[in-house]
Amino acid sequence: MLILTLISLVLPILSYRYFMQLMKLVKIRRSNFLVAGSATILTGYVFFMLPWIFVGTDILAIRVFSYYVIMAGLLILVYAVVKIYIDWREVMK
Amino acid sequence: MNALLPLTFDLVLSLLILLLAANIYVIYRRQYLVWFLVVLFLTPFLFLYSFFEMMYLSDISPYFVVPYPFILIFVEVAIIIAQKNLLASLKTEKGAEYKLLLREDVALIRAFEKIANHFIRRMSPFVGIKNVEQILEECIEQYPILSGCYIGSDERLKVQMMEELIGEQKEVNMNELCTAFSYLLTKLIDSYSALVPYNEIVEELSHEIGKIDKRVIAYFIPFILFKMVLEPFIRELRGDELKKLRMSIDIAGVHVNRKGGLEYHTIYAYDETAMEEKFITFLIRLLAFSGRDREIKGKVMEFFRKLPQNVKEEMYRRELIKKLPPGILDEEKMVLSSKEKLIEELIDRKQKLEEAYARLADAKLNKMKSEFIDIIAHELKTPLTTIKTYTDLLRKEKLGPLNEVQREKLERMEKNIKRLTKLIDDMLQIPSIDAKELELRKELFPAQEVIDAIVEEVEEIAREKKQAFTVEIDGDAIIFGDKNLIEKAIKNIVVNAVKYTPEKGAITLTAKREGDFIRISVADTGRGIRSEDAEKIFEPFYSLESGAGLGLSIAKNIVESHGGKIWVESTVGKGSQFHILLRGEK
Numbered sequence: 001m002l003i004l005t006l007i008s009l010v011l012p013i014l015s016y017r018y019f020m021q022l023m024k025l026v027k028i029r030r031s032n033f034l035v036a037g038s039a040t041i042l043t044g045y046v047f048f049m050l051p052w053i054f055v056g057t058d059i060l061a062i063r064v065f066s067y068y069v070i071m072a073g074l075l076i077l078v079y080a081v082v083k084i085y086i087d088w089r090e091v092m093k
Numbered sequence: 094m095n096a097l098l099p100l101t102f103d104l105v106l107s108l109l110i111l112l113l114a115a116n117i118y119v120i121y122r123r124q125y126l127v128w129f130l131v132v133l134f135l136t137p138f139l140f141l142y143s144f145f146e147m148m149y150l151s152d153i154s155p156y157f158v159v160p161y162p163f164i165l166i167f168v169e170v171a172i173i174i175a176q177k178n179l180l181a182s183l184k185t186e187k188g189a190e191y192k193l194l195l196r197e198d199v200a201l202i203r204a205f206e207k208i209a210n211h212f213i214r215r216m217s218p219f220v221g222i223k224n225v226e227q228i229l230e231e232c233i234e235q236y237p238i239l240s241g242c243y244i245g246s247d248e249r250l251k252v253q254m255m256e257e258l259i260g261e262q263k264e265v266n267m268n269e270l271c272t273a274f275s276y277l278l279t280k281l282i283d284s285y286s287a288l289v290p291y292n293e294i295v296e297e298l299s300h301e302i303g304k305i306d307k308r309v310i311a312y313f314i315p316f317i318l319f320k321m322v323l324e325p326f327i328r329e330l331r332g333d334e335l336k337k338l339r340m341s342i343d344i345a346g347v348h349v350n351r352k353g354g355l356e357y358h359t360i361y362a363y364d365e366t367a368m369e370e371k372f373i374t375f376l377i378r379l380l381a382f383s384g385r386d387r388e389i390k391g392k393v394m395e396f397f398r399k400l401p402q403n404v405k406e407e408m409y410r411r412e413l414i415k416k417l418p419p420g421i422l423d424e425e426k427m428v429l430s431s432k433e434k435l436i437e438e439l440i441d442r443k444q445k446l447e448e449a450y451a452r453l454a455d456a457k458l459n460k461m462k463s464e465f466i467d468i469i470a471h472e473l474k475t476p477l478t479t480i481k482t483y484t485d486l487l488r489k490e491k492l493g494p495l496n497e498v499q500r501e502k503l504e505r506m507e508k509n510i511k512r513l514t515k516l517i518d519d520m521l522q523i524p525s526i527d528a529k530e531l532e533l534r535k536e537l538f539p540a541q542e543v544i545d546a547i548v549e550e551v552e553e554i555a556r557e558k559k560q561a562f563t564v565e566i567d568g569d570a571i572i573f574g575d576k577n578l579i580e581k582a583i584k585n586i587v588v589n590a591v592k593y594t595p596e597k598g599a600i601t602l603t604a605k606r607e608g609d610f611i612r613i614s615v616a617d618t619g620r621g622i623r624s625e626d627a628e629k630i631f632e633p634f635y636s637l638e639s640g641a642g643l644g645l646s647i648a649k650n651i652v653e654s655h656g657g658k659i660w661v662e663s664t665v666g667k668g669s670q671f672h673i674l675l676r677g678e679k
Binding site: 001004005007008011012014015018019021022024025026045048049052058060063064067068070071074075077078081082084085 | 095096099100102103106107109110113114116117147158159161162163165166169170172173176177179180183184194195196199256257259261
């Protein structure tokens with residue numbers, strides 16, 4: 001479980017590298033929101049996995065907390081995606 | 094603690110993001126979006142699994158939590174693939190993504206890079222790559238914005254580092270970029286021109302510029318105007334002519350060097366209009382200076398016409414052609430202005446066509462209305478004739494003797510039949526005049542004749558209502574028209590006046606000659622008509638009080654069919670004055 005979680009945490013670092021390269025080229029700039037949203041979701045996921053890794057079972061309070069953190073991340077992402085959608089419509093015009 | 098509430102919210106939000114992304118995909122349909130879509134499609138499943146796992150599985154075995162990291166790893170890999178795809182598309186400029194998404198400043202740098210590399214590729218075997226590097230270093234020294242550029246191991250100009258440096262800036266000064274790269278291109282062209290005739294350079298440039306993205310072509314216009322249109326001519330000047338030109342042309346931002354090369358790069362400090370003005374001024378001065386007006390104009394036109402299509406389109410868009418001095422591209426100017434005129438004419442014709450359609454629809458509607466009234470009136474008249482025949486037979490006691498009550502009722506029936514017959518006759522008259530089917534039997538007759546006949550008919554009713562009835566007629570009021578119809582029109586108005594004027598009121602009927610026309614006026618002291626009703630009362634079946642509302646519309650149709658005019662002036666509470674203007678004796 002620990003190994004799997006570590007892999008899932010290493011991959012975003014690689015993804016972030018590509019993401020930053022992309023953001024230097026494209027004219028639509030919502031990178032801060034996308035990064036913030038994804039990082040928040042990932043934090044929520046880490047909290048979600050912690051009890052399973054260290055205790056070996058679920059702790060409801062931590063699970064609920066992680067769901068709320070993920071919710072905050074998703075809200076940021078919704079905002080970013082809505083903005084991108086509006087921006088792209090402008091670009092097409 | 095209830096985990097269901099935040100989990101439900103998470104599920105809803107992930108579905109919302111999926112919906113938005115699907116919408117974006119529907120519009121753009123790009124390959125990399127499919128991968129993002131896969132990712133976003135998996136996320137709600139993750140939350141659904143979470144529901145399932147929390148409610149049914151967690152108590153059974155902790156291994157049921159393993160799918161989370163697995164799905165997350167898959168999601169992350171999909172995101173990386175999508176990003177790599179997009180990045181490759183942007184870097185290689187294959188696929189349509191780069192045109193849509195690439196920043197304008199990056200696109201501009203790449204366009205300059207391609208032109209610069211064309212010259213570097215052609216000249217480096219002759220002058221050596223060291224010399225090219227030296228030119229670049231000199232340019233970087235002059236314009237530090239180019240400091241990210243370098244000559245790579247493949248002996249080509251590389252701009253990736255510059256792109257990255259630029260990418261970190263929020264606002265990039267495009268004019269600064271244009272100035273720096275134009276300077277670099279000018280230097281490269283100067284070196285290359287020592288090896289190749291300038292006309293060939295222009296042809297090569299034309300080929301390269303033809304490939305430039307439409308989004309950034311506007312930034313190349315000064316380069317094209319000075320380096321591709323003017324410079325070929327200047328390069329052909331003799332040494333003494335060139336010296337004179339260099340001394341006489343004094344335009345800020347434009348400089349002619351010793352070789353006849355134009356250094357225009359600082360012109361980007363000015364706005365679009367000022368840049369164009371400087372070009373026009375340069376051209377005018379060049380024409381004045383050389384004394385070879387016709388020759389220069391011919392050459393300038395030749396260069397203009399050889400320009401690639403994307404450049405021509407941009408010049409047409411800016412209307413730069415129109416600003417050129419007379420004698421240059423006159424045909425193109427004419428095409429441009431005739432195109433504008435054509436568009437204006439098309440708009441005008443479209444408007445006229447729309448109006449004609451509206452009139453046609455109106456006429457069709459009127460015709461349908463007329464036909465409808467005609468049919469109804471005829472259908473009513475046939476049974477009414479039968480009723481009238483039998484009423485006559487009954488009243489004349491041909492079908493048996495009648496008592497007093499029966500006779501009285503029959504008389505009332507006959508009176509109503511007469512009313513109905515008159516109404517139908519009136520209705521029949523509207524369509525016939527509308528459709529101009531009625532032949533007007535025009536003749537000359539004194540207004541006195543018809544007015545006397547009308548007065549005779551209505552005088553008794555007026556007397557009963559104790560109304561003062563005054564008639565004033567000019568002796569020379571001779572009307573030219575259908576006597577019976579005109580009498581009907583005037584009578585309809587007079588009857589209305591008597592009907593709607595209260596007891597002891599006054600009615601004045603006048604007929605006066607006014608030039609070629611006769612004006613007949615009927616004034617009453619009735620309750621008057623509101624201004625908003627003044628037009629409507631002439632419409633068929635529009636009645637302010639009891640009545641069919643046909644009298645005035647028939648009068649209007651009769652008057653207008655004679656080429657006359659009818660109108661009303663009225664003050665509420667004081668009375669109305671109807672006027673009829675008819676053609677008089679010629």
